[in-house]
Amino acid sequence: xxxxxxxxxxxxxxxxxxxxxxxxxxxxxxxxxxxxxxxxxxxxxxxxxxxxxxxxxxxxxxxxxxxxxxxxxxxxxxxxxxxxxxxxxxxxxxxxxxxxxxxxxxxxxxxxxxxxxxxxxxxxxxxxxxxxxxxxxxxxxxxxxxxxxxxxxxxxxxxxxxxxxxxxxxxxxxxxxxxxxxxxxxxxxxxxxxxxxxxxxxxxxxxxxxxxxxxxxxxxxxxxxxxxxxxxxxxxxxxxxxxxxxxxxxxxxxxxxxxxxxxxxxxxxxxxxxxxxxxxxxxxxxxxxxxxxxxxxxxxxxxxxxxxxxxxxxxxxxxxxxxxxxxxxxxxxxxxxxxxxxxxxxxxxxxxxxxxxxxxxxxxxxxxxxxxxxxxxxxxxxxxxxxxxxxxxxxxxxxxxxxxxxxxxxxxxxxxxxxxxxxxxxxx
Amino acid sequence: xxxxxxxxxxxxxxxxxxxxxxxxxxxxxxxxxxxxxxxxxxxxxxxxxxxxxxxxxxxxxxxxxxxxxxxxxxxxxxxxxxxxxxxxxxxxxxxxxxxxxxxxxxxxxxxxxxxxxxxxxxxxxxxxxxxxxxxxxxxxxxxxxxxxxxxxxxxxxxxxxxxxxxxxxxxxxxxxxxxxxxxxxxxxxxxxxxxxxxxxxxxxxxxxxxxxxxxxxxxxxxxxxxxxxxxxxxxxxxxxxxxxxxxxxxxxxxxxxxxxxxxxxxxxxxxxxxxxxxxxxxxxxxxxxxxxxxxxxxxxxxxxxxxxxxxxxxxxxxxxxxxxxxxxxxxxxxxxxxxxxxxxxxxxxxxxxxxxxxxxxxxxxxxxxxxxxxxxxxxxxxxxxxxxxxxxxxxxxxxxxxxxxxxxxxxxxxxxxxxxxxxxxxxxxxxxxxxxxxxxxxxxxxxxxxxxxxxxxxxxxxx
Numbered sequence: 048x049x050x051x052x053x054x055x056x057x058x059x060x061x062x063x064x065x066x067x068x069x070x071x072x073x074x075x076x077x078x079x080x081x082x083x084x085x086x087x088x089x090x091x092x093x094x095x096x097x098x099x100x101x102x103x104x105x106x107x108x109x110x111x112x113x114x115x116x117x118x119x120x121x122x123x124x125x126x127x128x129x130x131x132x133x134x135x136x137x138x139x140x141x142x143x144x145x146x147x148x149x150x151x152x153x154x155x156x157x158x159x160x161x162x163x164x165x166x167x168x169x170x171x172x173x174x175x176x177x178x179x180x181x182x183x184x185x186x187x188x189x190x191x192x193x194x195x196x197x198x199x200x201x202x203x204x205x206x207x208x209x210x211x212x213x214x215x216x217x218x219x220x221x222x223x224x225x226x227x228x229x230x231x232x233x234x235x236x237x238x239x240x241x242x243x244x245x246x247x248x249x250x251x252x253x254x255x256x257x258x259x260x261x262x263x264x265x266x267x268x269x270x271x272x273x274x275x276x277x278x279x280x281x282x283x284x285x286x287x288x289x290x291x292x293x294x295x296x297x298x299x300x301x302x303x304x305x306x307x308x309x310x311x312x313x314x315x316x317x318x319x320x321x322x323x324x325x326x327x328x329x330x331x332x333x334x335x336x337x338x339x340x341x342x343x344x345x346x347x348x349x350x351x352x353x354x355x356x357x358x359x360x361x362x363x364x365x366x367x368x369x370x371x372x373x374x375x376x377x378x379x380x381x382x383x384x385x386x387x388x389x390x391x392x393x394x395x396x397x398x399x400x401x402x403x404x405x406x407x408x409x410x411x412x413x414x415x416x417x418x419x420x421x422x423x424x425x426x427x428x429x430x431x432x433x434x435x436x437x438x439x440x441x442x443x444x445x446x447x448x449x450x451x452x453x454x455x456x457x458x459x460x461x462x463x464x465x466x467x468x469x470x471x472x473x474x475x
Numbered sequence: 476x477x478x479x480x481x482x483x484x485x486x487x488x489x490x491x492x493x494x495x496x497x498x499x500x501x502x503x504x505x506x507x508x509x510x511x512x513x514x515x516x517x518x519x520x521x522x523x524x525x526x527x528x529x530x531x532x533x534x535x536x537x538x539x540x541x542x543x544x545x546x547x548x549x550x551x552x553x554x555x556x557x558x559x560x561x562x563x564x565x566x567x568x569x570x571x572x573x574x575x576x577x578x579x580x581x582x583x584x585x586x587x588x589x590x591x592x593x594x595x596x597x598x599x600x601x602x603x604x605x606x607x608x609x610x611x612x613x614x615x616x617x618x619x620x621x622x623x624x625x626x627x628x629x630x631x632x633x634x635x636x637x638x639x640x641x642x643x644x645x646x647x648x649x650x651x652x653x654x655x656x657x658x659x660x661x662x663x664x665x666x667x668x669x670x671x672x673x674x675x676x677x678x679x680x681x682x683x684x685x686x687x688x689x690x691x692x693x694x695x696x697x698x699x700x701x702x703x704x705x706x707x708x709x710x711x712x713x714x715x716x717x718x719x720x721x722x723x724x725x726x727x728x729x730x731x732x733x734x735x736x737x738x739x740x741x742x743x744x745x746x747x748x749x750x751x752x753x754x755x756x757x758x759x760x761x762x763x764x765x766x767x768x769x770x771x772x773x774x775x776x777x778x779x780x781x782x783x784x785x786x787x788x789x790x791x792x793x794x795x796x797x798x799x800x801x802x803x804x805x806x807x808x809x810x811x812x813x814x815x816x817x818x819x820x821x822x823x824x825x826x827x828x829x830x831x832x833x834x835x836x837x838x839x840x841x842x843x844x845x846x847x848x849x850x851x852x853x854x855x856x857x858x859x860x861x862x863x864x865x866x867x868x869x870x871x872x873x874x875x876x877x878x879x880x881x882x883x884x885x886x887x888x889x890x891x892x893x894x895x896x897x898x899x900x901x902x903x904x905x906x907x908x909x910x911x912x913x914x915x916x917x918x919x920x921x922x923x924x925x926x927x928x929x930x931x932x933x934x935x936x937x938x
Contacts, residue, residue, distance in 0.1 A: 119666050127753035141670070141907055230753045232744060232904025238570040304745055305903050456670070457754050457906045 109147055115139055119456070123152045127230045127460045130470030132444070134459065143459060146451045148444060153474035161434040166192055166266060166401040169434065173421075174260040176436065176472045180219040182212050183414035184436075184472070185264040187421040190345060190410035192266045195403040195425050203391040204268035205347045210384040211251060211263065212412075213377040214281075218247040219415035220370040220377075221292065223467045227367055228299055230464040231308055239295050250280035266401065268394030281385075288378050296371045309364035313450045313462035316361050323449070324442050327417025329466055332369045333361040339413035346412075350387075353380050363465035370467075402429050416440050416467055438472035543635040547624045551777045558776040559586035561889075562896050569900040593769035601664060601762045608662035613763070613770035616655030620774045620781060623648040627784050628708045630794045630880025641707040642694065645785065646687050649740060652778070653679040656749060656759045659771070663762040671758025674907060675749035678739055681911055682746075685918035686736035689729040692929035693722050693789055699937055711793035718797040723790040728925045730790045732918055737782040739910070742775065744899040751904055783891030784884070791887045794880030830859035 101107040112118070122133035131152035137145040157176060161169045169192075170185050177184040186208065193200060225240025248258045253276040255263040263270050299305045315325070320333040330337055338355040340348040356372035358365040403425045411420035417439025424433035443466045451462055495503065531538055560575070563585060567574025575582030600606050623645050625635035638644050653676055660672015694705060700713040714720050723730045739746040750758035760771050787793060835855030839846055846854070871878035905913070 117666065119670075126756065141674075228903055232747070232751060232753055233902065234566065235570050235900050238572065242571065299903075302903065304905050307909060308903065308906055455906060455908065457751070457904075460753050 109135075109137065109145055112137070113139070113144070116144055121459065123149075128463065129226070129468055131474070132463070132468065132470055134447070134463075136456070136459065138456065141456045143451055143454050143456060146448050146459075148447055150444075151474055153470050155475065157475050158434050158436055162431055165429045166403075166431065169431065170264060170266075171260070171262045173436065174262055176438065176475060177414065177416075177419070177469055178259065178471045179222060179469055180215040180415050181260050182208075182215050182263060183412060183419050185261070186212065186412045186414075187410045187419050188423070189264045189266050190412065191408045191421040191423040192401075192403070192431075194408035194410055195406055195423060196266070196397075196401065198267040198395050198397065200267055200395060201392045202347070202389045203272075204393045204395075206384050206388050207269050207273065207393065208264060209346055209348070209351070210381060210388075211254060211261075211269075213380045213384070214247050214251060216415045217288070217292070217374050217377045217381075218244040220374050221295070223370055223415075223464075224295065224299065224367070226467075227309075227461075227464045228305065230460040231305060233299070233302075233305070236295065236298055239298070243291060243295065246280070246284050250277050250284065253277040253280060265394055267397050268392070272393050273388075281381075285378070285381065285385075289375065292371070292374045292378075296374075300368070300371070306364060308457075308461055309367060309465070310360075310362060312363045312454060312458050313465060314360070314362045315446055315450050319446065319449055320361070323446050325417070325439075325446060326442065327414065327439050328369045328373060329366055329417065329443050329446075331355065331357045332365040334359040339411050339418050343411065345410070351380055351383050353383075363461050366465045366467075400429055402427060407433075411437070414439060416469065416472075417443065436472075436475060438475065440466075440468040440470075441473045441475075444468045444473055540636060544625065547635050548621055551621050551624070551773065554780050555773045555776040556586040556590065558779060558892060559589065561892065562776075562899070565893060565896045566900045569897070589772070590769065593764075593766050593772070596765040598765040598767065603664035604762065605662035605664070608658050609762075610767070612655045612659035612662060612759075613767045613774070614655075615658060616652055617770040617774040617777075619648055619651035619655060620777045623781050624777075624784075626707055627781070627788060628711055628793055629884050630877040633877050633881065634708060637706055637708050639704045639706050642690060642705040642710070642789075645707070646683065649781075650679070650683055652774070655774075659759040659763065663759070665762050667755040667757070667761045668759050670755045671749045671751075671761070674755075675742070675759060677907075678742075678746065678748055678910060681914040682736045682739040682918075685732050685914060685922045686740055688919070688922035688926055689732040689736065690789055691926050692726050692729045695929055695933050696722060696725060699933060707788055707793075710789055711795065714792040715795050717799055718792065721790060721792040721795075726790070726925070726929065728921060729929075730786075732922045732925065733790065734786060736914075736918060737786060738895070738898070739914070741778040741782045741895070743779060743895050745902040745905050746910060747904060748907055748910060753904075779892060779895050780888065783888045783895065786891050787884060787887035792883075793887075794884040796879065796883055827856075827859055827863065830862070831855040834858045 101110065116137055116139045119136045119138050120133070121136055122128040123131040128134065133149040133152065135147040135149060136143055157172055161172050164172060169188055173184045173188050174181045192198075221240045221243040223240075225237035228236035251261065252258045253274060254271065255261040256271070257263075315329065315333050317333045317335060320330050321335065325333070326337065326339075334357055336355050336357045339345070340353075341355055353376045356369055356376065358369050405425055405427045407422070407424040409420065409422045411418050413419075418437065419439060420437030422433070422435040422437070423431050426432035444463075446466070447463065451459060454462065492500070560583060564574045564582070575585035578584040578588060600609055626638050626641040626644055628634040628637075656675040656679075657672045660668045660670075660675070663669070693710065697710045697713040698704070701709045710722075714722060718724075742749050748758075750760060755761075760768055763771060831852065832855065835848075835851040838851040838854050839848070842851070868878065868882075872882055
């Protein structure tokens, strides 16, 4: 019998690879090691880094901490900051001492993009800025262009614009009511608000073809006539809209916890509001009856019968209740639009390529958050030479450092929500 | 003819072992080891059983305590799952949503999913956190809330430990919860966690006082009926009779105070300051993930159950039925064990098997082509088990007083649980200063007035 051949024992390839590589030697960490330095500085690692040297007096004041104070970085990723708003809060315990809003996380340079696109394309570029009620961002743009080109808009188109705009105002305010409750910890109103908004948005989808970014207004008119589905959905909704919004606001108005958390919180007085240039419901809640629809009438608003509700308190509750009142007025306007809807064309006749004469135009409409304005300048080419957007949220959010200090951390959410900012428009 | 070479069985000594897979190697080690262990265990048990029985007999209270503690610890898991499902589903219906409906029939297995998720996630400790305290915090919170269950009487005789200081023990253990939250908030190295932890300390300590004071009136009333003790069993016994004997009708103000303070104690909306998600992200739990977060999550729901159970025990008669049921059925003549276990096993198996096939047939006949044979059989099995379980429970309900007690107790407790869920769906959150002001300015004076009135009334009436 032959002897069994002896083969060398096969080695695992992984073992070989491990043996080939030199093992890292355990070393004592030196003081220069960045990780060690990081470890030592951990106590101050998460503080906001002040610019050095501080550029303004205000900056120096903000970044110097007093006794027992700390910074709290609220956002840009936070459940309650409505998008990417970042607030650097200086806290003393739970009390807010100072606040520095930091913007720009959503900046896209939309104004520049608009200056590089022709007049028709501007409409869908500005759409996503006001993403909750995007018709109100299209509206001033087309108004400004119509002023530049001296276009006469057909009356039916004006009625359709007002009708769809007021519907969207109701949707936006209903959603605001839900978000206000959500930021105070109430789970349910936001879902009721979304149900209401969904009905409106679905009917607008039947009219415009989109649920959110409508791209519906055109220079000299609108993109489509009223159709059967829209009208039947609208009639269905109108039959219970007032009752439904009443029921939804009662869920919060009659809630003691909600009212107590909103009353006397974030008081924006008349003088401060005017100094900052606040507009819209936030200004009217401070007692100034300024509404672009009445102060600088456009479209068919002079013919319509509606009130401009105001409140004198200027606190978060007043801002909330004012929007509830505005929903009622909007429903009134929708009713009048439906009753007086004229027949006729829905667009003016315009050439394919628009080349307005050199000039400049300013147009503003009253959006759900305030005055939505556009300043457009033409140099005779098919693109606007300058296109400037005035966004109400941008102005309204500036009042936060003025009205927030002295409140508690929890009030921050109530106040920011009651100003109803939309970050798309703020960062542009 | 070609010669077939003879391959050596083993080319080298270690080849057999080297060619085995990991499972085979483990099996080759573990199976003989298990066999040896079984033999050794059998021998040891044979030798040890008589002294062990002696030991068990001699230390019965100790053994009972161990079994009760284990049972309660195990009980918390299904309780938490049921509560999570209830909360998901009830809030969904109140929000006009459908809620979970994908995992299992009516989504009843939905609450298992977050459980599995937290188990499979990374156990993460953030840089700069105090690792020891960070790890211990969820354990403290969870154990503190589970240990309070020990003194709750579920039914006559079904109680973990009938302490004569039961209520005091309950509040002491419940108060320990805040320690865990504070530890979590402090050790996380996160400002949101710190704010959450400090809020919880302030809140729970403030609400502990009206919570404890509100039940003193009940203790005084119970002491006039039974022995002077803080045992929860005696408080339940003092409420025996009809629903009119429940303490909620004698101490309505105390019940209101107790309910509000208990909501704050369990960190539920509208007093969920410690994890106010729209303010401080997730409060003390911001930096937690994986099973450590799972313990906080569990503790929260167990707390809801415990607070509801205590409310049912103290104010709603515990395991007492709301009325004196005239029990007409006397099952004493029916002695199931006299027929022998084999007969019973056969009958039970036959009922289940025949019932499954019969119901599957019915399902197939009624449901038509949408039911294949397998689905119909599964449905039949589910239905027959529900029917058999219902019949057995009903028989127990009629015949055994502890089954009756558990059913009444659970019905009352879950009524409170649903009230808590309802509140969460309805109410916004109060602010920190309003929360503290309410405790010190309203609840504390009210509970003192209630105590004074009760004590005076008892003193005058019992003279």
